[in-house]
Each structure stands twice: as C-alpha cells, then as structure tokens.
Amino acid sequence: MIVQTQSADVLSDILATVQAQARxxxxxxxxxxxxxxxxxxxxxxxxxxxxxxxxxxLDGQDPIPLQAGDCVVVVRAPFTLSSEPEGPTIPAREVFASDNLAASIGDGDDFSILGGSVEVDGTDGVLLTSALPPVMTIRSDRAASIGWLLAELDREWNNTAPGARLISNDLLRMIFVQVLRIHLASESAHAQNWLSGLANINIARALHAIHGNPAHAWTVESLAHEAGQSRSAFAGRFKALLGEAPMEYLTKWRMRLAATKLRTTSASITEIAIAVGYNSDTALSATFRRIHQMSPAQYRRAHQQ
Structure with missing residues (x-):
C-alpha cells in the first residue's frame, strides 16, 4: 500500500490554528x-x-436582500433579519427561548433560515476574523456546489436519530469552508491579507511552503523559487497582496505558532524554538519579545493565569 502525505494547505492550517469549530x-x-x-x-x-x-x-450599510439558497457570514457585528428593508424589530432573546433554539415569528412560514456560529480561539482567532469583511454574502447561483450540503443540513437538523446534532455541526463546518473558497475566488477578496495571497497561484505556492515547513531556513530567494518567480517580482507581489514582506510574514507566523505552543503545551522554550525554526531559546526570545512585547516565559505565565 502506498501512503501519500497530503500537501500543505494554508487554509486548513490556519483554521486548525485558530481552532475554528462550527455549531x-x-x-x-x-x-x-x-x-x-x-x-x-x-x-x-x-x-x-x-x-x-x-x-x-447592518449599521452603516444598505440593506442586503437574501433569498433561498443564499449563505451569509457576519463577522463580529450586530445585525437584523427582517421581512422588509425597513421597519420595527424585536430582540432575538424574545424570539428564541433559552431551551429551544427553533422559533417562529410573524404570520405563516413562507420563510425559513438555519443559523450557526463559527467559534475561534480567543487569541489566535483574529487571524481569521481580521482577514474577512464584516459581511460575506454568497448568492445561490454561486453556492450551487454546496446545495447538497445545505439539503443534508436541513434533514439532519430535523432528524431525531442519534448523532444528528454532531452531523449538523460537521455539515455546517464544511459549508463554511466552501463559503470561504467561493469568497477567495470572488473579485471582492482584495484586502491585503493571507486570504488574498491564497487567491494568487504563485504566492499561494510560497504560503504553502511556509506553512508546510515553518522551521525551514527560508529566504526570499528560496520562497521566490517555490513561487516560480524572480526574487524582485515575488517580493513585490507578495507585499502588494499581503501588505507585508515575505520574511515579515514568516516571522509573524512562527511567533504565532510559538505563542500557541506556549499557551497549549508544556514544551520547553528551547523545544518550541527549534520547532519554529530558531537555533536557541535566546534567538526565539529576542524575536518573540519584539512581536509580543514580552518574553516567552512571561507570555506563558500570563496565559496560565
């Protein structure tokens, strides 16, 4: 039997780092x-x-019409769902009882919607939330590829069989990842961040290389080689898409990995330094202090408390 190692996947890597969970x-x-x-x-x-x-x-934006098959993600902003673009509303807490999150409102049932949350780590989660616009709307015609997932979500939500809630959560997670994919392929994904980098085939190769082996002694030249570009073309394009230089991105990613290990493992600082590409804890500490304004030991103590 031949076992193939799956290639680096930046989106999966970051979703794992921010501990994204759908509910x-x-x-x-x-x-x-x-x-x-x-x-x-x-x-x-x-x-x-x-x-x-x-x-x-949403405050400060024109009302957005939604129809059957549309998916929408709202990032840390209060919002209203309504039958009209204007008009009176009531708080959600008056509609949804604490012990029953299935509710009805108004006269009839010509409208239905399923909702959920994508929870992320309180510290690393900003890596994802800061890369997304306040609202992402994926229209039904562009969401055709996930129509079967939505249909399965409908069925499982109303299913009384054992494991239905777990399956519903897993389906929502898959739908969310597909929505991110569709967003990446859209013209609206143009902010300067790692998501924009993934939308460019050359820069994506370099990002895959970094995330696949963050401890490697990468240089701008070696990353440009991974991207299949000249050094100058690669460096300029990387900075234009992500808003920072390749080595700056690499350093920040290594420090984020180090911070996560400090919070979630008992590994020594020397072990963490080696895991993220530094020869000693002294070398790691100098860079970590510059990024996080405290030493690795101080960071670990602060988060343990």
Missing amino acids: CSISLKAGGSWGIDFPMPSHLKFNAVRRGLCWLR
Missing part, C-alpha cells in the same frame, strides 16, 4: 411582517436561507 444554533420560520435584532456575535455568525426572502441589515 448549529438556530432554526427560524417566519411569515408576514417581522424583524429580529441579533446581538454582536462573539465570533462569526453563519446563516443559510432555506425558503423565501428576507433582508439583512
């Missing part, structure tokens, strides 16, 4: 005139419209 949370049916105010989510809020039409309203 289904609400099922809503509505009809007539209605409106619900949702508080600011602590992480990311995901909604999939299963039937009918509604409007998504």
Whole structure:
C-alpha cells in the first residue's frame, strides 16, 4: 500500500490554528411582517436561507436582500433579519427561548433560515476574523456546489436519530469552508491579507511552503523559487497582496505558532524554538519579545493565569 502525505494547505492550517469549530444554533420560520435584532456575535455568525426572502441589515450599510439558497457570514457585528428593508424589530432573546433554539415569528412560514456560529480561539482567532469583511454574502447561483450540503443540513437538523446534532455541526463546518473558497475566488477578496495571497497561484505556492515547513531556513530567494518567480517580482507581489514582506510574514507566523505552543503545551522554550525554526531559546526570545512585547516565559505565565 502506498501512503501519500497530503500537501500543505494554508487554509486548513490556519483554521486548525485558530481552532475554528462550527455549531448549529438556530432554526427560524417566519411569515408576514417581522424583524429580529441579533446581538454582536462573539465570533462569526453563519446563516443559510432555506425558503423565501428576507433582508439583512447592518449599521452603516444598505440593506442586503437574501433569498433561498443564499449563505451569509457576519463577522463580529450586530445585525437584523427582517421581512422588509425597513421597519420595527424585536430582540432575538424574545424570539428564541433559552431551551429551544427553533422559533417562529410573524404570520405563516413562507420563510425559513438555519443559523450557526463559527467559534475561534480567543487569541489566535483574529487571524481569521481580521482577514474577512464584516459581511460575506454568497448568492445561490454561486453556492450551487454546496446545495447538497445545505439539503443534508436541513434533514439532519430535523432528524431525531442519534448523532444528528454532531452531523449538523460537521455539515455546517464544511459549508463554511466552501463559503470561504467561493469568497477567495470572488473579485471582492482584495484586502491585503493571507486570504488574498491564497487567491494568487504563485504566492499561494510560497504560503504553502511556509506553512508546510515553518522551521525551514527560508529566504526570499528560496520562497521566490517555490513561487516560480524572480526574487524582485515575488517580493513585490507578495507585499502588494499581503501588505507585508515575505520574511515579515514568516516571522509573524512562527511567533504565532510559538505563542500557541506556549499557551497549549508544556514544551520547553528551547523545544518550541527549534520547532519554529530558531537555533536557541535566546534567538526565539529576542524575536518573540519584539512581536509580543514580552518574553516567552512571561507570555506563558500570563496565559496560565
């Protein structure tokens, strides 16, 4: 039997680092005139419209129409779902009882939506949330590839068989990753961050190399070789897409890995230094202090407390 090692995958790597976990949370049916105010989510809020039409309203933005098959991700912002682009609303806590997250509002059930949260680590999660726009809307025509996942989510949500809630959470996680993929392929993914880098085939190769072996003694030249570009072309394109130089990105990623290990493992500082590409704890400490404004030992103590 031939066992192949899966190649580095930056998106999977970062989602693992930020400990992204999807959890289904609400099922809503509505009809007539209605409106619900949702508080600011602590992480990311995901909604999939299963039937009918509604409007998504966020402060400072024009109302966004949503229809069956559309998916929307809201990043740390309060929002409103309603039957009209304007009109009265009531708080979500008045609609959803604490022991029952399936609710109905208004007159009829011509509209339904499934919602969930994508929870991320309180410290590393900013790596994902800061790379996303306040709201991502994936229209039904672009979400055709995940239609079967949404249909399965519908079935499992209403399933009383053992394990239905776990399957629902896993389906939501897969749908969320697919939404990120669709966003990456869209013209709206143009902010300066690692997501923009993944949308470029050459820069993505360099990012895969960094994430696949962060302890390697990378140089701009060797990363340019991975990208299949000249040194100058690679460095310029990398900076334009990510907003920072290749070695700056590498250093910050190594320090994030080191910080995660300090918080979540009992490995010695020397072991962590070697794991992220430094020859000694002294070398790691100097860079870590510059990035985090404290030594690795101080960081570990602070997070243990």
